[in-house]
Amino acid sequence: MRFGCCPGLASFVPPTLDGQEDSLSVAHAKQCDRIPAILKLLERAGFDYVEFGVGTAAPEQPEADFHRFLAALEGSRLRAEVFSSFIPPWIKVVGPDADAERIEAYLAIAVRRVAEAGADRIIFGSGGARGCPEGFPAEEARAQLRRFLHLAGDRCERHGIVLCIEPLNATETNLINRVSEATALARQIDRPVVQVLADCFHMGMEGESYDSLLEAGALLKHAHVADRGRRYPADFGYDIDGFFAGLRAAGYDDRVSIEANFEDLATEAPAGLERIRRAAG
Numbered sequence: 001m002r003f004g005c006c007p008g009l010a011s012f013v014p015p016t017l018d019g020q021e022d023s024l025s026v027a028h029a030k031q032c033d034r035i036p037a038i039l040k041l042l043e044r045a046g047f048d049y050v051e052f053g054v055g056t057a058a059p060e061q062p063e064a065d066f067h068r069f070l071a072a073l074e075g076s077r078l079r080a081e082v083f084s085s086f087i088p089p090w091i092k093v094v095g096p097d098a099d100a101e102r103i104e105a106y107l108a109i110a111v112r113r114v115a116e117a118g119a120d121r122i123i124f125g126s127g128g129a130r131g132c133p134e135g136f137p138a139e140e141a142r143a144q145l146r147r148f149l150h151l152a153g154d155r156c157e158r159h160g161i162v163l164c165i166e167p168l169n170a171t172e173t174n175l176i177n178r179v180s181e182a183t184a185l186a187r188q189i190d191r192p193v194v195q196v197l198a199d200c201f202h203m204g205m206e207g208e209s210y211d212s213l214l215e216a217g218a219l220l221k222h223a224h225v226a227d228r229g230r231r232y233p234a235d236f237g238y239d240i241d242g243f244f245a246g247l248r249a250a251g252y253d254d255r256v257s258i259e260a261n262f263e264d265l266a267t268e269a270p271a272g273l274e275r276i277r278r279a280a281g
Contacts (some may be wrong), residue, residue, distance in 0.1 A: 001247075001280050002048040004082065004257040005269050006224075007038045028058050028065050035072035038265070043078055045270040046106075050078045051257045053085035057117060059110035060088075066113050073117070080256060082121040082222060083114045084166070086152075089128025093148040094141045094175065096133070103148065107155045115159035121222050121255070122156060123197055125166035127173030145175060146189065153193040164197040164222045169205035179203060179212040186219050199224035200243040200258065210239075210246030220252045225276055226260040231257060232272035234277075244279040256280070 035056075042050060058065040073080060091106055092098045114122055126245075130148075132141035149163070156163045165182040174225045176182050182196045196219040203210070213220065228237030247256070 001253055002051050002191060002255050003273055003276060003280075004049040004051050004255055005042050005045075005047050005273070006051045006053075006084065006257055006259040007042065007265060007269075008019070009262075016174045017069075024058075024061050025065050028056075028061060029068060031056060032068050032072040034213035035069075036075070039073070039076040039078050040219060042269060043076060043161070047078060047269075049081040049255065051082040051084060051259070052080050052117075054110055054114060054122070055085060055088065056085045057083065057110065057113040059113055060256055061098065066116075070117060070160070080117050081119050082123065082255065083117070083119050084123035084125060084259070086163075087126040089126070091129055093126075094130050094132055095136050098144055098148075104151065107151055107152055107261045110213045111152070111155040111159055111161060111180070114217035115161060120160060121162055121164060122152075123164050123166050123222060123224075124152070125168050125172075127168045130175050131173045134174050141175060146185070149185070149189050149194050150191075150207045153189070153191050157191075157193045161193075162221050163193055164195050166197040166199060166224070167202055167206075169202045171205070172202075174239050177202070178206050178208050179216055180208070183216040183219055192255055195219050195221035197222045197224065198204075198243075198247070199226070199231055200240065201226040201228075201237055203243070204228060204238045210242050213243075213250040217250050220247070220250055221254065223247060223252065223254075223256045224259040225256055225272075230259075230261045232260040232262060232268040234271065235275075240275060244281070246278070248281070 167182045170177050179198050186196050196216050233240050262268050
């Protein structure tokens, strides 16, 4: 297995900030200014790659902002191999506010930029974008979600990217909360470009058995790990060893990213990496 880290930069810059026209670029520039130091820290810790949010590629901002992000990556041995938090919460893919034209325009830029950054995985969690609004027909919501996955899959396929459905616990969304549900959905889509992610944090929140990893099997194409309370992997209450045993039983031997709410990245990221290396065996 190879191990990466989600360093905790904001996934998306809000559409407005203090009413300033240049606020998006200013906020994004502040994110990018932090990246070189973060990459050095993760390099020293021994990580194999880094996982950013799609928002760092500035898909709703000018090309100059995206190139600022690319420049921030230069000089590091760590590559941005995976991007998560695919769709911002203000672009709805489910419900009455889902706008096909806006979704397609966003996908065209976002997927291209992620590919240009060198990634081959996009993670579709995006609970705010995919949640079914109260009173909206559940079956229609599921149909919209399937249409979105086909549409996004088309874009990803053109760029050699695999799109992974991330189950999120019920406090974050009401559609696709368990690995078993993501597995069933990926089988419905039935395209190699649409696969599954497993996250032991969300599995723990949902009380889902690690047997679901075996059920997903070859559909598993990425994994996230964090401990109880979304802390870095240690021994805070979740069965980290059991999660990795489940991954191995499923035949998974690919990337695993720590996706935690770090209080001190400099100490907690290395400690988390050491813990998951032990668990991976």
